[in-house]
Amino acid sequence: MANFQEFDVIIIGGGQGGALARMLCEGGKRVALVEKEALGGACVNHGCTPTKAHIAAAKRAHDARTAREMGVFTGEVRVDLSAVVDRSNKLVNQFVEEIKETLSSFSNLTLLYGTAKFQGQHEIEVALHDGSKSHLRAPQIVIATGMRPEVPQIDGLEQIDWLSNSSLLQLMELPEKLLVLGGGYIACEFAQMFRRFGSEVVIAQSGSQLLKREDEDVSNAIAAFLREENIEV
Structure with missing residues (x-):
């Protein structure tokens, strides 16, 4: 029989779920937070943060190319996309580490990296990244797993290496x-x-x-x- 760890609240998903975990911990609740990939969710890892970093770099390139309209001549503008990606990833990692540091400061929060599966109405099993499993129980379980892009049904699309908003941000060339x-x-x-x-x-x-x-x-x-x-x- 599985040995269950007891909590007041279990949260599945470390994006917006991480913000909820912080508020619940501040209120004195015992919280388990389960995240499959990286803290911060889509916004920090695949959306707002890296996208805006890329946009800022693109604007610099655009400003340099159009500077001659203002009488400023910069020469040929060359974009090193790998350097753009590297800067974006560093910003993302910085934000993720800050979130992790904040959550780790709560003694009443248990952070687990793995995939959650329901075992009952108030019980979950977490397949941890190290290959082991944890069993958690709580009267309240919050599902905050976010969304993923919808792939359109277009004939022939499955035959090509199409790009999503996430994979576009990791293009090196x-x-x-x-x-x-x-x-x-x-x-x-x-x-x-x-x-x-x-x-x-x-x-x-x-x-x-x-x-x-x-x-x-x-x-x-x-x-x-x-x-x-x-x-x-």
Whole structure:
């Protein structure tokens, strides 16, 4: 029979779940936090943090290329994408370590790295990264595992090495050409970013406008800005 560790709350997922764990610990609860990969969740590891770091680098490249419009001449602009990725990853690791340090300061928090599986209504089994297993029990279990990108059903897509928003951020070499499927805000963000790095970029959107949740005049303005930077929409 499994030997269960008892907690007030078990949280599965160390993204927003990590923030909840901190608040519960501050309130005196005994908390177990289970994370499969890295603390911080999608925003810190694959979204906001690395994306904005890449965008900042792309803006520097764009400013350097267009500086001549202000009478400033910089010469040829070259982007070393591996250096951009290295800087982004360092920022991500810094944030992850800060989160880990904060959570580790609570004596009433147990942090486990592994994959959780329910064993009952109030019980889970965690397959830890070292190959062992832990069994946890709590009256409350919070599922905060986040989301993943939806892959569109497009004929032939499974036959190519397509890129997601996460894998794009780990590219070490700049693609000569990039086709962005979709016209949402993430698509527009990545399209402009890689165009400013130096790729030829095309956005393919099935709907009648980019940013379909926005008013038409907003969408048209964004499309015009992108076309001004030689992005084909």
